[in-house]
Amino acid sequence: MNLRRDVFQAIADPTRRAILLLVASQSLTAGAIAANFNTARPTVSKHLQILTECRLLEQKQTGREIYYHINAQNMKAIADFIEPFRKMWDDRFNKLEAVMKDYKPNK
Amino acid sequence: MEQKTKINAEDGKQDLVITRQFDLPLELLFKAYVEPELLEQWMGSKVIKLENKKHGGWHFEKKDAEGNIVFSANGVIHDFIPEQKITRTFEMANTPFGVQLEITEFEKLTDNTSKLTMHVIYESAAQRDEVLKLPFKQGINWAHNRLEEIVSKLK
Numbered sequence: 174m175n176l177r178r179d180v181f182q183a184i185a186d187p188t189r190r191a192i193l194l195l196v197a198s199q200s201l202t203a204g205a206i207a208a209n210f211n212t213a214r215p216t217v218s219k220h221l222q223i224l225t226e227c228r229l230l231e232q233k234q235t236g237r238e239i240y241y242h243i244n245a246q247n248m249k250a251i252a253d254f255i256e257p258f259r260k261m262w263d264d265r266f267n268k269l270e271a272v273m274k275d276y277k278p279n280k
Numbered sequence: 281m282e283q284k285t286k287i288n289a290e291d292g293k294q295d296l297v298i299t300r301q302f303d304l305p306l307e308l309l310f311k312a313y314v315e316p317e318l319l320e321q322w323m324g325s326k327v328i329k330l331e332n333k334k335h336g337g338w339h340f341e342k343k344d345a346e347g348n349i350v351f352s353a354n355g356v357i358h359d360f361i362p363e364q365k366i367t368r369t370f371e372m373a374n375t376p377f378g379v380q381l382e383i384t385e386f387e388k389l390t391d392n393t394s395k396l397t398m399h400v401i402y403e404s405a406a407q408r409d410e411v412l413k414l415p416f417k418q419g420i421n422w423a424h425n426r427l428e429e430i431v432s433k434l435k
Contacts, residue, residue: 254413261415265322268322269312270304
């Protein structure tokens with residue numbers, strides 16, 4: 174539960190969302206990620222640290238380089254957070270449909 | 281399986297769109313939104329006030345078994361076009377979610393099917409996301425309460 178709350182904080186920032194989009198297509202080193210932003214390198218490092226702590230990104234050592242990978246499972250948790258909201262409306266509309274199917278005018 | 285109710289909430293935006301197709305003629309779908317006794321049945325709230333007209337007001341309320349108000353929402357109807365469109369404001373009392381603008385459109389598909397499109401605009405993107413997370417948080421709370429109930433019975 175704490176993990177999910179942190180995840181929402183992590184994606185609240187536009188730079189962090191952009192980093193996730195970037196890494197989603199291919200694993201990259203911190204330097205390669207930073208090269209895509211005008212932001213100072215330490216700022217990007219801080220964002221990478223937060224994303225790693227929230228377990229949206231994973232670090233993997235390949236030779237001398239550390240590559241960042243997306244954690245697909247935790248990304249799915251974000252995609253799913255809208256589902257209870259959808260389900261709530263779906264239940265409500267199912268009820269509406271049932272009520273109106275039983276509805277007899279002039280009763 | 282195709283989902284009947286769809287939500288389109290784009291990242292970082294302050295609005296969302298809910299769409300739903302009904303196996304109901306347009307007249308019946310619209311009736312479910314304007315007749316208090318029908319609204320109460322599917323919404324599960326009591327209709328305190330519902331003035332289905334331009335510049336009318338509305339107020340819904342839900343009480344628990346002890347008579348405490350657990351949900352209270354109200355707003356004004358900005359525009360009302362029968363069997364086409366209802367534009368209203370919506371605000372939940374005693375919550376930090378602010379006011380939202382709801383544009384609900386009713387469309388005939390066939391003689392026996394219809395479509396509802398609800399465009400909801402929030403005060404900010406952050407506020408929209410808080411509202412979106414509400415059922416998610418409630419789900420966690422309810423699971424907790426149930427857990428507490430079970431645990432308390434074990435003692």
